[in-house]
Amino acid sequence: MEVTFLGATGTVTGSKTLVTAGETRILIDCGLYQGVKQVRLRNRQPLPVDAASLEAVILTHAHTDHSGWLPRLCLEGFRGPIYCTPPTRELAEIMLPDSGRLQEEDARYLNKKGLSRHKPALPLYTEKDAQRALKQFEVHPFTEPLGVGPFRVHFREVGHILGAAAVMLETPGGTLCISGDVGRREMVIMSAPLPFPGADWLVLESTYGDRLHSDRNPLDELEAVVRTAVASSSVLLLPAFAVGRSQALLYGLDRIFARNERLRVPVHLDSPMATDVTELYHRYPAYHRLERDDVARFCRMADFVNSVEASKELNRARGPRIIISSSGMIEGGRILHHLKAHAGDPRNVIGLTGFQAPGTRGADIEAGAKAVKIHGDYVPIRAKVVKLEAFSAHADQAELLAWVSAAPRPPRAIFLVHGEPVACDVLRRLLAERVGCPVHVPEYRETVALA
Ligand SMILES: [Zn+2]
Structure with a gap:
């Protein structure tokens, strides 16, 4: 061999x-x-x-x-x-x-x-x-x-x-x-x-x-970021892979809202691909650890944004709210538009939830870049940037x-x-x-x- x-x-x-x-x-x-x-x-x-x-x-x-x-x-x-x-x-x-x-x-x-x-x-x-x-x-x-x-x-x-x-x-x-x-x-x-x-x-x-990943519980780590966003009425942007990460975040947010109603804010999943993927968790119960009811609940908890118009609407929306959108390393997809709309406001928060490969916008933002180039223009990054390592x-x-x-x-x-x-x-x-x-x-x- x-x-x-x-x-x-x-x-x-x-x-x-x-x-x-x-x-x-x-x-x-x-x-x-x-x-x-x-x-x-x-x-x-x-x-x-x-x-x-x-x-x-x-x-x-x-x-x-x-x-x-x-x-x-x-x-x-x-x-x-x-x-x-x-x-x-x-x-x-x-x-x-x-x-x-x-x-x-x-x-x-x-x-x-x-x-x-x-x-x-x-x-x-x-x-x-x-x-x-x-x-x-x-x-x-x-x-x-x-x-x-x-x-x-x-x-x-x-x-x-x-x-x-x-x-x-x-x-x-x-x-x-x-x-x-x-x-x-x-x-x-x-x-x-x-x-x-x-x-x-x-x-x-x-x-x-x-x-080594932080040994914090992923839900506690996410809850801390949600608290910050709620306290300052900000938009929390969560760039996430459409497969796996987006669903883990939905499930995590559902659990956090269940244990603390005061943190419940609108959640938008703005990734048609992630929406399609979410459906698969119903069809393959043997391939993950959740109960059927858990899947049903987290599938209902967000506003699933499909049309481009609805996605653009979110650019004008104010906080507190949470937008989960792909791609996870900010290389393409609708997250680019959300960054343009929200990353310049220092009240807002960007939560990075996955590995950011060198050369990607995600890696630049993780390293503290003051601006990133999107569609030919520099977009200032004034929002607070946090890493959510436990979601790896x-x-x-x-x-x-x-x-x-x-x-x-x-x-x-x-x-x-x-x-x-x-x-x-x-x-x-x-x-x-x-x-x-x-x-x-x-x-x-x-x-x-x-x-
Ligand atoms: Zn993989």
Whole structure:
């Protein structure tokens, strides 16, 4: 068996791991790069191996940085099945066409403004391309193994978001686990990840390899921010990923209002995609920890904003109120308009609820930028900025160490991906000390023989 790292090396986006056994090649995850420009430019390069030669793609979960390059892979000639869990396919059905639409909108904008070096600027893929890629999806539940050439494949629950799994590969030559994104022990909606069962080799995410989340309860952390917003009658902007984070915030706000009626203020979920995703929590009760009534309640608690007009109305609305809108790293979506309208007012509050990749507006705001560029203009950031770390869907350093250590014996080697260089390096040293096996941070396109 051989593994080649085709994405998420030294960065948190663009996950792609090629695994070869004999003549069979499979790709685990096929993510889009986001963030700094040098990294994003890789989205335009062809896959370093012939896409048509892949037997199958296996998805750990639906987040764009793990699935968003699939339509492009299919345009490059990949015709095989894309295996995933049932919720992952449903999420991809919502997310991939939306991603295609955004690519088309961006290309149109660049052409209109004459901002592209390429004439005309072309979308990476279109909504139609995304629809075509979805036809190749085949679902597979957590419990049943699946055969692909010499591989036996199992999905193993890792919390994180609905349907997220670690991918376990068994071959006669040994076992390999690809963690995908590992969730947290205590999350408001998702169950704790199942422990790592052990494997000969492990490809592990390292998003928070150099950090510990605050040990505050997520609801207490959120309540403190809501209190500030209510006390000063401000607008609380919560940029959030449409998948997972938006729903965790709705659920959290519902619980906070239930325990303290005086904090109840209007909540707007301004993300049509997040609205569609919220519906899935009803359909997949076995994939999260909430009771049916809890889901029903948090689904009713907000004003679900659909039309563009209603979204624009919110720009004139006064506080106290809460607007949850995507994208989570403020790279696109309706949150941009809300920032333009509300970020200049020092009474308002911006709550950052997830990892902000370098090069994104979210990372700039987190670092204290006084202004960010939106649609060609600088928008002043005078609102108070707070981080809501406890809402993270990623295991922190201690949780990653604990997850790996749960195995009955250490792997023969661990490969660290999906982390910024410092995060990977800190985690590399700690794992080598505590788990006592070789730990390697692979380069882009590096191939390692597993024997
Ligand atoms: Zn993820």
